[in-house]
Amino acid sequence: MNNSNINEMNDLSIVLCGEAGQGIQTVEQILTRVMKLSGFNVFATKEYMSRIRGGANSTEIRIASRRVSAFVDQIDILIPLSQGAIKHLEKRITPQTVILAEKSAFEKECLSDKCNIINIPFNQMATDLGSPIYANIIAIGAVSGLLGLDLQIINQFLQQRFSTKEEEVIRKNIEAAEKGYTIGVELSRSGKVRIGLPPSSQAKDEIILSGFEAVALGAIAGGCNFISSYPMSPSTGVWIFLTQHSKEFDIITEQTEDEISAINMAIGAWYAGARGMVTTSGGGFALMVEGLSLTGMLETPVVIHLGQRPGPATGLPTRTEQADLGFVLHAGHGEFPRIILTPGTMEDAFYLSQKAFDLADKFQVPVFILTDQYFLDSYYNLPSLNLSDIKNQSHVVRTNKEYKRYLMTENGISPRGIPGYGEGLVSVDSDEHDEEGHITEDLDLRTKMVDKRLKKLELIKEETIPPELIGNESYQTLIIGWGSTYHTIKEALDILGREDVSFLHFKQVYPLHPNTSDYFKKARKVIIVENNATSQLGGLIKLYLGFEIQDKILKYNGLPFSVEEILEKLKNFI
C-alpha cells in the first residue's frame, strides 16, 4: 500500500459511517468539539435512514484552517463503524481515501482497488481495555494523533463530557483516547498518512451551532414564549431545544394530539398575548393549512418553522429536499399575505427567526421559516451571535372602550389588542367580519376587508430582506440559490474563482425585494440551483418578476448538493 498524503489544501474531510444506534453521534460530537478547541474550523453534517437501529448512516466532519460550512463528496479519512459502511459510501471513496479500520473486517467490502485500508485493530484494542464500546474513542484518539492535536485538550474535554460518569469510566475513556492517539501519531510520523493542516487560533473560542439550534435561539431572541407542535422529522430538534430551555425563558411548550391542534393553539396563544410558533415538516404542515387560512382572516400573527424533507406523503422522512416552496406560497383557501424566510447560514437562521416574530407581530401575518433536513442537521463554528441590535417591540396595544380589532386604517394594519389588557373587547372571527370583528354579510365591507388584508403586502415589501450578492457586482453569469444551498454554492464559486460569476442568495423568497429584478437584468446568463425536481424558486421568480430561468441545476434524490457536484454542473453551463 502506498503512503497517503492528504490534501495540502487546508481542509480535511472525515466520514464516520455505521449503523443507527452505534454511537456515531457521540464520536461526531467529541471530534468536532475537540477539533474546534484545538483551533480548527469544523463543519459536520449527517445523512441517515429512517430507523432507530441498523442500516447505514454517515456523518461528514470537515476540519479546516479556513471556515468550512458545506458538504463535500470528498472523503479523506473514512472510519467505518460497522459492516456495510464501505459499500454504503462506495461512490465517494477514491484511492486517496484513507480508511482507518480493522482490515480483516472490511476488506471483503472493498470490491475495487480504491480501498486504502490502514489496519487499526480498534475492536481488539477496545476489548483489551475492557469493552468494545471504547473502539469509538480510540478512533477519536487516532484522528487526533494524525492531526497532531494537543492530547491535553482531548483529555480535558473527555473529563468534562463524562463528568457525570464514574471515575473508572472517565479513566478508561481517556486511556482509550491516548491509545488511539499514539497510533495516529505513529501513522503520521511513519509517513503512512500525512496531513498538512495548520490550526487557526480564531476558531478556538467560537461557538458551534446547528441549524435547528440557530432557529431555536433565534426564536428565543424573537420573544417566543409558546410552542405547540407534533413530532416530525426533521423539525423536532427546534422544539426539543426550546423545551429543554423552557424554564430559563418562560416558554410554554406542548406536544399536541396532531398538527391541527398545534397551529390552532399557536393562533390562540398569539390572540391572548403570547408569541407562538409551531415547528413541523411538509406533511404536518399540510394539516395546518386550514389554520394558516385562519390566520389570514383573523389577522393573527403566527410563526411556522417548516423543515423540508422529500415528499410527496411520507416520502423519505430523514432526507433533505427543497420542494415545499410552491406549496407554502399558495397554501390556504382564499387570498391573504404571508412572508417566507429561507435562511442560508446559521447567522441567517438566528437573525431571521428572531425577525420572524417581529414581522408576524407587526404585520399580523403568518411568517414561515423554511429550512430543510440538511440545514437543520448541519453545524459549524461561527464567531458568535450579536445581540446588541436585537430589540423586540411588542406591537400589542392597550385597548380602550371604543376598541375595534379590525379598525380600517390607511395602511391596512389595525392596532392589535389582546383580551384582558385594557377596557376594550377583542373580537376575532373566521367569518368575514366588520371592524369590530363580528360576522357580517355586508358585501361592500367584504371588498374593503379583502383590500385591507392584501394591502399589507405592500408594506411588507418595504421591509423585505434583499437577496445577498456574493461575488462581483459586474457579473456576466448569475447563480441563483435559496435557503440551505448557500455555503455549498459559495464554496463551489470560491473554487471556480471566476470574476464574472456571482451568486445571488435569497433569504426571503416572498415577497421578493422590489429591487430584485435589477440583478436579473444585469446578467447575461442565469443558472438556478435547487434541491427539488421542478425548480420552485424558478417558478416564483417567473411569476413575480416575469423572468424565466432556463438553466437549472436540480437534485431530488434526498441528499444535499455537494460542493463538487455544483462545481461540475456549473462547468456544463459556463
Added chain:
Amino acid sequence: MNNSNINEMNDLSIVLCGEAGQGIQTVEQILTRVMKLSGFNVFATKEYMSRIRGGANSTEIRIASRRVSAFVDQIDILIPLSQGAIKHLEKRITPQTVILAEKSAFEKECLSDKCNIINIPFNQMATDLGSPIYANIIAIGAVSGLLGLDLQIINQFLQQRFSTKEEEVIRKNIEAAEKGYTIGVELSRSGKVRIGLPPSSQAKDEIILSGFEAVALGAIAGGCNFISSYPMSPSTGVWIFLTQHSKEFDIITEQTEDEISAINMAIGAWYAGARGMVTTSGGGFALMVEGLSLTGMLETPVVIHLGQRPGPATGLPTRTEQADLGFVLHAGHGEFPRIILTPGTMEDAFYLSQKAFDLADKFQVPVFILTDQYFLDSYYNLPSLNLSDIKNQSHVVRTNKEYKRYLMTENGISPRGIPGYGEGLVSVDSDEHDEEGHITEDLDLRTKMVDKRLKKLELIKEETIPPELIGNESYQTLIIGWGSTYHTIKEALDILGREDVSFLHFKQVYPLHPNTSDYFKKARKVIIVENNATSQLGGLIKLYLGFEIQDKILKYNGLPFSVEEILEKLKNFI
C-alpha cells in the same frame, strides 16, 4: 304611476326576495318549471345568507325566448316576500322595475322615486283563501297571467307537484294560482304592465339542470360508486344528489367525521377497486391536503369536487368566489402531477365530471372539478345530455404472481391492480418505495420514482381539453375567463357585438393545452375576468406560458359578475 312596458327584448328578469325559510325556493322551482313547460327558456340563480331563517335572500329567474344562462343585474319584476327585500336590492332597482307587492307593506322601504309598486294584496287574498301560505302561489299565478301562459299547464303542474298532499290542499293551491293569474291577465290587459315575450317551443321538452346536479350526474356517468364527504356549503348538493340516487346506482355514500377521513376513505376505495370522490369547499379541502399528497405518492386516482366560496377561513360560507385555484394547483408537500377541470356550462360539468373519473383512473392522479357557489346553485334548461359517446374504461388490471404495483414503464404509468383480483399482491406505500411498493432508502431509485411520477404530466397534456374560443378567430382583443363566468362573459360579448373581440374560456386550467400560447400571441389586447382579488388564472398563465395579462376585471365581494358589469368594465378597456 306610469304604465310599465317591460323589455321589448325577448327576455324578462324576475327576482324574488325574502327571508330564509319563507319558501322562495318553492316559488322559484314552480315558476321555472311552469315557464319551461310553457315554452320559455329559463335560468335561475340565487344569493343567500349563511342562516336558516330570516335575513334577506334573493333568487333571480330569467325567462326568455332565446337561451339565457347568466346572471343580470336588471330586475324587470320584483316580488318582495318580506320586509327588507326592497332595501336589500336597492342598487338593482330602477324606475323600470315593476314591483308586485302589497303597497302598504313595502312603500316605506322605497326611499327613492325608483319604486314602481303595483299593489297586489297577496296576503289579504291568501288569507281569504284560508291561509297566508297561499300568497306565494298567488304570486306565481300573477306572473303567469302577466306572461299570458296557459292556465292548464300551471294547474297540471301544481296537481303533480302536490300529488302527495290532500285533495283540499291541491284545490286551494290551484285556486290561488288562478286568483293570481286573473290579476296578472288584468294587469297586462289594462296596459299597466306589458310584457312582450314570445315563447319558443324548443324549451318545452328540455331538461333543467343545476350545477350540482350536472356534476353529480357526470360523476354517475363516470362510474362513481363511492363518495365520502363532510357537509360544507356550497358543495354538499353534489353529495346529496348522489346519496338520493345511491340505490339506483350502487353508490356507497358516507358522511365522515371530518374531511381527513373523507379523502383517506376515497383513496382506500380506489385502492380496493371503486371509483371514489369527495366533494368539499376550500376549508374542507385544506384538511385534505395531506391526503392529496398521499395520492401523489401512492399514484392512486381520486376525484375531488371543490365548490369555491369566499375565504380565507370561514369567509362568506354561502357566497361565491374563484379564489382557490392557486391553492389547488400547489396543494400538497412534494412534487406530483394533477389535473384541474373548471366547467363553465352544465354540459361541461356533466362531461368533465364524467371524464374526471377516466382521467384519474388512466393517469393515476388526483383530478379536481373546480366549481363555485354561483355555478352550483344556478340552473337552466338545455336540450339533453348525450350519453352515446360515454364508455367508461376501467384501467384496473388483473394481477399475476409477478405483479409489481410500481413497475417502471416508459411512460411512467404502471398497470394498476387491486387486491383480491388476480394472483398478485398489491402494495402501495406513502414512503418512497421500490417497484413492488415496499419502503426503500435507495436514493437512485428515489430519483427514478420522482421522474416516473412527474413524467405522467406530459401524457396528461396530450389529453388536455383545449380552451374554447367563443367568437371570431381573427380577434384583436381576447377576453380570458374560466369556470363559472362562461355564460356571463359570453352574453356580455353578444350584447357588445364586436367582431374583433373574442372570448377564450378555460375548462381545464391545468395542465394547459399545449396550443394555448397561440391564442395569446394573436391578440393585441388581453383582458382577464376573474371572480377573485389577485387574478389567479392570470398567475397560472404567467407561470406556464410566460404571458403577463395586464388588464384585469376582478370582483371579490362574494357575488358573481353580472352581464351588465362585465359589459361596463369591458368598455373601460376597449
Added chain:
Amino acid sequence: MDKKIFDMGDIDIAWCPGCGNFGILNILKQTLAELEIPPEKLVLVSGIGQAAKMPHYLRTNIFNGLHGRSLPAATAIKAVNPELTVIAESGDGCTYGEGGNHFIHAIRRNPNITNIVHNNMVYGLTKGQASPTSQAGFKTPVQVDGVMVEPFNPIAVAVALDASFVARAFVGDAPKAKEIFKKAILHKGYALVDIFQPCVSFNKVNNYQWFKEHTYYLEESYDPHDRNQAFKRATEKDKLPLGVFYINPNKSTFEENVGVYNQNKEPLYRRELDRLKPLQNLIDSRRKA
C-alpha cells in the same frame, strides 16, 4: 351584576325563531352575571355552526375560529393568560365530529376552561345532516334510510377519559341549566356541559317535547365522584339523565402543568419579550460544548 352588561344591543341574530340557542344565550348571560365575571376578563371561543355564532351575541372578548377547533384555541388562550375566564362553546358536530380528537385530548390536558356543547343532535348550519349525536333512525337528506349507528355518547366517553367535570343540561329547564353552568365555570379544570338544545328547523324528532319526555335529573343523593357509577348512569338509554355525572377533583390543570406559572403568576403578555442576558449565556455556553 346585571346580565344586560352582556347584551349586544340592537343586532340581527341569525338563529331561527324558537331555536334552543336563544335559551342557552340567555342562561349563559345570567350565569355570568351571577358569577360577576366582567366581559373584559372573559373570552368566548367557538368553532363554526349555529351554536358557534353564540359569541357574536354576547358582549365580551370573542375568538370565533374554525369548525371543530375551538378547544385547542381555548386551551392556549387560558394557558397564556390564566386570568381570563375561558368558555369554549360550539355545536355537537363541531365538538364531537370535526373536533373529536381535540375533545379527547383537551379532556386529558385538563385546561381550566368550560366547554359548553349545544347538542341539537343535528348539523344545523349546513341544513340538517346527521351529527355524531343523532339518534339511530334519524332521516336526513344524506342519511336517506336513517342513521344506522348508535349516537356518540359524550358523557360516557368523557367519563372514560376521566374528565374532571362532566355534566348534561337541557335548555328547556333554565334554572337547573344555570346551576349546572355555574358549577362548571367554578370548577377548576376542564368542565364539559353537553346541553340539549332543540333545533326547530332540522330536527323535528328531538324537539322540546321529546327532550322533556326523554330526560330526568340525577337524584339529589347521586355522588358524582364514583367513576363506575357515572359510567353506568351515562349509558342509560331509555331516559337520559341530566345533571353532574362526574367530578374528579384530583387532576392538575394544564396551566399548572405548563410550568411557567410556578414562580411567576403574571400572564405572558406582562412579561419581558427580551431575555437577552440568559440568551447571551446560552450562546456563550456553546463555546465550550
Added chain:
Amino acid sequence: MDKKIFDMGDIDIAWCPGCGNFGILNILKQTLAELEIPPEKLVLVSGIGQAAKMPHYLRTNIFNGLHGRSLPAATAIKAVNPELTVIAESGDGCTYGEGGNHFIHAIRRNPNITNIVHNNMVYGLTKGQASPTSQAGFKTPVQVDGVMVEPFNPIAVAVALDASFVARAFVGDAPKAKEIFKKAILHKGYALVDIFQPCVSFNKVNNYQWFKEHTYYLEESYDPHDRNQAFKRATEKDKLPLGVFYINPNKSTFEENVGVYNQNKEPLYRRELDRLKPLQNLIDSRRKA
C-alpha cells in the same frame, strides 16, 4: 397453512433488535396461517411509525398510508370489497394521537375489520416523545419533567363507545396473544386489540419485565358481554388486565349498512361501470320536474 407463506424472504427489517414488534409479526403470521387466510385475500393497512412498517414485513396486499389515517382507508377498503380480510395495524401514537378522531368514529361505524394497535407507550420512530398511552411521569426530550397527565385508556374509551370487540394482549405471551388475535379476526365487526409491545430503544420504563409485572389475564369466568363490568375492569390501575374485555354482538357492520350489498353480494370492482340506462332515465326525468 404454513405461516411461511407470509414470509418476505431475505429483507432488511428496520426494527431494533429485541423490539416487541418482531413478536407481533410472528404472532400475526401464525394467526393468519391457522385461520387459513390466503395472502391474496388479505390487506394490511397501516399508518406511519415503527409499528406501521409491519405490512412491509408480511407478504400480502398492503396499504401503508399516512400517519394516523389507517382506519378510514381500512374502512373504505372493506366496504368496497367485503371479500377481503382487512387488518388495520399501527402504533399507539398513530391510532390514539394523530388518528384519535378516526378511532372514535371507526368504532361507531363498525366495519368488519381488525385493528391491532402496537402499544409501546411511546413514539418510537420519531425517537421517543410521549404517546397518548405514556404513563404519568415518563420523561422524554420534550416531556422534560415527565408526562403530567394520565395515560389515554383505549379500552375504557372503546367500551364507552360501545365497540363491538375490545381486547388487550401482551406480545410477551405469544400463545395467548394469538388466541386473542384469532378471536378478533373472526369477530364480525370492528375489533380492537391493543397489544403491549416493549420498545427497547425509547421506553426503558415499560419493558418486558414491567409489562409482566403489571398485567394479568381476566379470569376464565369473565363475561365480556356486560358493558359496565367491562368498563370497571378497563379502568383498573394497579395491574392492567389482558384478554377480551367486551363484545357487543348486536351491532350491524358498516358493510351491511352501506346498502349496496343488500341484494348484490359482488364487490364493487366486479360490477358494471356504465349504468347508462338508469342514468338516461334519471336525466329524462328532469324534463318534467
